[in-house]
Amino acid sequence: MAECVKISFTVNGEQETRDAAVGQTLLSFIRDELHLTGTKSGCEIGECGACTVLLNGKPVNSCLVLAVELDGKDLVTIEAIAKDGKLDKIQQSFIDHAAFQCGYCTPGMIISTKALLERKENPTDDDINEALSGNLCRCGAYQEIRAAVKDAAKK
């Protein structure tokens, strides 16, 4: 079996200590070890953004990060965006504007939006375009996504 390393981290607010295989991606670790399947795999080479998670508050493509790099860090996935059974304002805006169709890119899109709104309270179209340019949506919900992000910022 592959060599493992013990790592300690927080995931969605909970402290965890686990064995991570050397060479395993954070994406695989999140889906296969932590069983948090809301994070999606689309390309595994950092091109599509479907696997975006927050690592120490910053959006990263989890397919480009190794699981062992999680040691000592704080991980937030889509499962923790709604709090106490209540949707985050971003999630509600995405619903209000129907800012998704198949929904496969949506977890990554919402995580990237979360990071954007942490940085900028009132993002412009250019800010949104820049922040979400790494999240591909083949259904083409971009117009609705722009509206949803702006609306969420206002809430």
Next chain:
Amino acid sequence: MTELKCVGTTVARKDAIEKVTGAAEYIEDRFLGPLLYLKMKKSTVAHGKIKKLDISRALEYPGVKTVLTGKDYKSKIGLYLVDRDFIAIDKVRYWGEPVALVVAVSEKIAAEAVELIDVEYEELPGVFDPFEALKPDAPIIHENLGSYEVVPIFYPQEGTNIANHFKLRKGDTDQGFAEADLIIEKEYYVPQMQHVPIETHKAAAHWSPDGKLTVWSTAQSPNVVRQLLAKSFELPMHKIRVISSFIGGGFGGKAGAGLEGLVVPVAQKFPGYVARIVLNREEDMQGTFTRQAMYATLKTGVKINGKITALEYKMIWDGGAYTEYGVNIVRSAGYSSTGAYEIPNVKTDSYCVYTNNSIGGPVRGFGMCEMQWGIERHMEYIAKELKMDPLEIRLINGMKNGSTTAAGQVVEDVDFKKCIETVADQIKWGKKEPGSNGKLRGKGISGLVKCPAQPSNASSSAIIRINEDGTAHIMVGATEMGQGMLTAMSQIASEILHIPVEKIDIKVPDTDFTPYEWQSVGSRITYTCGTSVKRAAEDALGQIYRAASDLLQVPQEELTFDGKMIYSTKDANKKATIAEVADSCKKCTGEGIAGPIIGRGSFIPSNMTNLDPETGQGNPGMFYCFGATGAEVEVDPETGVVTVLQLASSIDAGKAVNPQLCKCQLHGGTIMGLSTALYEEVKFDKGVMLNRNFTDYKISSIDNTPHIDSFIIETPETKGPFGVRGIGEQPMIGVAPAIANAVSDALGVEFNTFPLTPERVWKTLHEKK
């Protein structure tokens, strides 16, 4: 029609909360249990005999359970023309064709073992464009074409590379050209593209000791998967369960079946395991259906008044190595070959040709984007020659109520004029804007039309169960790939049953529990499945009235239902809730009245006919959906960069079940069309696909997607449920020609192919100089 309460309103998607919280399950999220991982060994030549295939080293590799080769699969697979091996046998026909399948306890081990398989090929001469393939001395790609099973509306020609030749003859083109004042002939080319859904193709299978096969699949049609597996593996349908989940984008690429068959023998060999295959991005791009390239010659005869008198369209399609599905795209493009225009005399020949390129197959538009690229570019040439307004040419020839299509089918409920005038108005057609900083501006428009491409026996069904508390479940076989099927079906049921949408549950299909639906393709579901759901709801409501009549002792015709109570119109005290009717169905005496209420509805189109094999005449369309696209662009002549300033898109939905979701579809199709207009082209070098990832194969991202002005036109479709027609594919069709027409207007040069990359635009502009 009485006023609608739910159909035509915007309600939130049924799958909304699941999809924004990460709770929505896609198929891979449901691959549970002891897993086996499958990885394909792929051919390194595009056309060759397999001289040696040594799997022994892979078999010995620790963690490998087995390695399968083509001989482990007893039959071929194919929807219309059964021409495809699951794994190549004796020869390979395209680069990347699977030659062996490793089964291992982890993905990593499977991938490592693939490298230990030793294959030697005797390379055969390849054919990489259909013209080469049509030459009399061309290498034959399918030697046994004549022995393949084929649906008898397709015409493969044994001893050639022609997988289908669709012929259409309407009127008399000799006479039509003789009547013309002007004849224009041009060539057009549309390259291959890929769907690239963000979720790649995936499948898994489990074999139970009692001979039950369970398959999990990303396919757009679980019923067709079941049908093809039943045939390929000689299993009765009740022993095959195909489970669908939310699909992470389909766009036609997940129509039919492929991977599902690959996993079955593995599951059979290892009962109790879940054998899974998950394509990575590169495998998905290279190994799944691509849009077939089209090479076409289009000739029209036109009178000085702008009326087109004759059209001759020759389309040669690069079907790739296997054309099991592609043969029907070629047929569909053939019978629709006048686009949105009525032309009295038509001669069309549409050829599906085998090459050693990647497999061609269905993509959103199903031949219409390619075929109407020619039509809509051609309209510009006609307008220029006649010095007429391109909008006017389109209005003069555009279809209206009572017009006949190329196939001779009479179209009804058409308002193409409104569709195209709406987008023209939006972009201020006819008003030329000056460019700035040396850039040049131009405007372009395009019409579009599409009917679902389906066999005339493609049917549909629905079941609605009313619960004891008056809530309901809808069961359908349609899949949810983002188009909003779950929501639209709930709204249709709600409209009839008066049960609010939030009290209706609807799930994605599972063939053991949900009734038959042919395929979720062809923009047909809102119409076909919608009709089934409407009928099932009417059936359930009829049962409710019958039971209520007995319960309340009131004649049925005296009863009415306000959404809360069923009551007598003569005595409002005689009333019952749906829950009361659905629950006990008992009188106070305790005598039973009716059992649980289960509504049933089914649908098969009655207005489609077979086409005459010689003339292609008949009724291929269940309904025709028209629309239009308008664009304004700014082009930098120094760099060739095209910036889209305005993009307007209209579609005649008949009736938008959910206007918000309808607009989402309209925007999504328009954006996909824009992406193909500006960026997308699969590139091959002697069959080797060169751009196999999102860096090399660019698609629209948010930062390069302009605002779209969208318009839903509602000319009711008489036969559709509540006047509905499907619109999923159509918005894509007009975008590439509208953009090209606009760029042409800006620069004064013509484009007979796309995408309009800076390189292509710059070169075309400078060649002119």
